[in-house]
Amino acid sequence: MLYTLKIRLYPSPEQSDQLLRTMARFNDACNVIGKIAFENKTFSKTMLQRLCYYQIRNQFKLSSQMVVRAIAKVCESYSAKNKRDKLHTFKPHGAIVYDDRILTIKSIDTVSVLSLNGRIFIPMSVCEYHARILNHVLKVRGQTDLGYIDGKFYLFLVAELPDKPENIREVFLGVDLGIAKIATTSDGKFYSGSKVKNLRKRNFKLRQKLQAKGTKSAKRLLKRRRRKESRFATDVNHCISKRLVEVAKGTQRAIVLEDLKGIRERAKKGARKTVCKTMRQALSSWSFYQLRQFIEYKARAAGVLVIYVDPRNTSRTCSKCGHVDKKSRRDQEHFVCTACEHALNADINAALNIARRGAEVIQPNAVA
Numbered sequence: 001m002l003y004t005l006k007i008r009l010y011p012s013p014e015q016s017d018q019l020l021r022t023m024a025r026f027n028d029a030c031n032v033i034g035k036i037a038f039e040n041k042t043f044s045k046t047m048l049q050r051l052c053y054y055q056i057r058n059q060f061k062l063s064s065q066m067v068v069r070a071i072a073k074v075c076e077s078y079s080a081k082n083k084r085d086k087l088h089t090f091k092p093h094g095a096i097v098y099d100d101r102i103l104t105i106k107s108i109d110t111v112s113v114l115s116l117n118g119r120i121f122i123p124m125s126v127c128e129y130h131a132r133i134l135n136h137v138l139k140v141r142g143q144t145d146l147g148y149i150d151g152k153f154y155l156f157l158v159a160e161l162p163d164k165p166e167n168i169r170e171v172f173l174g175v176d177l178g179i180a181k182i183a184t185t186s187d188g189k190f191y192s193g194s195k196v197k198n199l200r201k202r203n204f205k206l207r208q209k210l211q212a213k214g215t216k217s218a219k220r221l222l223k224r225r226r227r228k229e230s231r232f233a234t235d236v237n238h239c240i241s242k243r244l245v246e247v248a249k250g251t252q253r254a255i256v257l258e259d260l261k262g263i264r265e266r267a268k269k270g271a272r273k274t275v276c277k278t279m280r281q282a283l284s285s286w287s288f289y290q291l292r293q294f295i296e297y298k299a300r301a302a303g304v305l306v307i308y309v310d311p312r313n314t315s316r317t318c319s320k321c322g323h324v325d326k327k328s329r330r331d332q333e334h335f336v337c338t339a340c341e342h343a344l345n346a347d348i349n350a351a352l353n354i355a356r357r358g359a360e361v362i363q364p365n366a367v368a
């Protein structure tokens with residue numbers, strides 16, 4: 001599986017100026033190369049190098065590797081055969097495509113980039129879960145784009161990670177939140193809320209009795225009970241969120257949750273059919289919302305990243321083969337894939353799907 005990590009760079013004003021000038025010169029060179037390619041109808045890398053390498057080197061005073069990268073950028077732009085009928089131009093601050101000869105990740109917080117003034121070392125900021133992936137990339141290395149977007153510099157770094165779910169679990173902690181089991185993780189652990197549920201049930205019965213009575217003292221007792229119930233739920237939420245964040249931090253993983261904002265909006269718009277009953281109950285439950293809040297702020301305090309993913313079909317998808325079928329979810333507890341017969345606990349299956357989607361989220365859509 002290929003990931004593109006988007007990493008923010010923090011160059012000094014002087015470095016920023018150097019980078020911009022390097023980009024401008026690089027893209028100027030691309031424009032000249034593009035013209036040569038177009039006029040000669042030559043779009044292969046080796047042919048273009050033969051045709052213009054020395055000219056470009058002399059004209060733009062770029063390092064040889066930089067010239068090779070500029071030619072590669074032009075070739076890539078012309079790679080689609082149906083787009084060869086007009087001249088391609090390149091914006092002055094368009095991305096520079098680096099390779100590991102001219103860009104090196106020195107450590108988790110520094111990158112060395114070749115500029116017109118030679119190599120410069122630029123600070124970068126990497127969050128914990130990216131750092132984990134970067135540790136992997138430090139060995140692999142590959143093509144990296146330097147981009148300038150809205151006045152900020154970014155590296156777009158392509159990393160290849162193993163495709164097995166076991167390995168995804170090493171980077172992402174998928175968490176499925178529910179009613180019966182408050183939280184289930186992709187590690188296969190349950191964080192139960194049975195105590196809360198029992199207390200609630202007891203209180204519910206008591207409430208009915210007291211409400212029937214309707215006396216002043218009954219009302220007082222009722223109020224106290226309700227407070228105790230919410231205090232207890234808050235305690236449980238604190239415990240569970242704390243534990244989840246500890247697990248994620250201890251194993252340097254990002255927490256992946258379902259993005260329920262989208263669901264809530266869809267539910268509001270009247271598309272009720274897409275929202276199952278338990279989900280509606282969960283959404284209306286205050287303590288459920290509170291748990292998500294707790295996870296979020298504790299994670300932030302601990303430097304653990306929380307990723308939100310599309311919740312659609314997480315409980316109907318097989319975490320092993322990806323087959324989607326409503327019938328695979330036999331009941332509340334059991335998942336048996338109708339395609340590959342993979343059988344496991346339904347909540348763990350959902351948590352695994354959530355973890356996997358976390359991996360998909362870091363994949364880029366914005367990389368040009």
Ligand SMILES: [Zn+2]
Nearest residue numbers: 318321337340
């Ligand atoms: Zn399956």
